[in-house]
Amino acid sequence: MEKLGIAVVGAGYWGPNLIRNFRGSTDWELRAVCDLDTERARQVVGGSDLLVTADLDEVLAREDVDAVAVATPARTHRPIAERALRAGKHVLVEKPLASSVADGSRMVEEARSQGLVLMTDHTYCYTPVVQKIRELVSSGSLGEILFVDSVRINLGLLQPDVDVLWDLAPHDLSILDFVLPGGLRPLGVAAQGADPLGAGKSCVGYLTLPLPGGAMAHVHVNWLSPTKIRQMVIGGSERTLLWDDLNPQQRLSVFDRGVDLIQQSVDSADRRTASISYRLGDTWAPALPEREALGAMVAEFAASIREERAPVTDGEAGLRVLSVLEAAATSQRARGAQVDVVPADVPALEIVR
């Protein structure tokens, strides 16, 4: 099958990972790298003779470029993506899709009206472990989801344009969107942030998301922790899983343990009584293949273009994450009060070409 031509815009910290994976893919031919810092971009591409430029128009004018991958800071995603879509290119955008729901909605609308693919790089959704978690949840193996607890803390690079919630929580939120039945549709968001160093933005953040059916998800992100922790617990009525991303020997554990509420009755004094029993079954570790998530991500981008369908992590998935992040910013300003998540009003992405 003929390869698709790709140009990568942004060759800073993350862009080189995209460049490496597009180069290693049988679906793609890397045609150009665009960065305001052309010296840096040249270093990243090495001695090859492919186009390196600071001029996006030069890239967009190339007929052998079918698609553009955007790995620049979040505030630049919308203008770059819009220019690429108007030039007839399919677009992959790094997380977060944009720096506001309004910008993200414009991008989704533009892609829809042009009949082009708009994909968000929600990288974790392409990891074998998250795909396994989705399978366990959707097969009913965990039962009803009761709670989710996610911790993503480390000594992080303070980002110039976003706080820790906008930098790190897109990962947790995109994972929840991918694995929860019905996607990320919390009943509200309560967010608290702290800036104990006076950095001018929250470096420690907590998100609480009540979910339909009485469940609750909690996300803790932090740039100031000398200990790196990447753990998510998903508790179900049948089983509970623990994903510890820093434990390659046992990244995923499934506990056949839990609490059963045997009966609930009302006695003569009108008191509710319930008897609790604890299940203490086995713990097992599902086998997980070893492969790089970005390899699967760039393959999905190509497949969605060829099959003229929305990708698994489409612009709408990016918008659902943005809606929660924006509600979280509102909640932070209201000192952690729970606020509604206003869904973005964009019709479903349809590939018409």
Ligand SMILES: NC(=O)c1ccc[n+]([C@@H]2O[C@H](COP(=O)([O-])OP(=O)(O)OC[C@H]3O[C@@H](n4cnc5c(N)ncnc54)[C@H](O)[C@@H]3O)[C@@H](O)[C@H]2O)c1
């Ligand atoms: N998927 C992931 O796991 C993951 C991980 C890290 C970063 N990211 C995302 O990748 C994006 C980039 O982050 P980063 O840490 O690489 O940033 P960075 O600042 O290291 O790199 C950004 C690069 O973009 C270039 N740039 C800025 N504006 C430009 C423009 N208008 N045209 C062309 N080039 C331009 C800069 O010169 C720089 O080289 C962000 O959206 C970030 O959230 C994703």
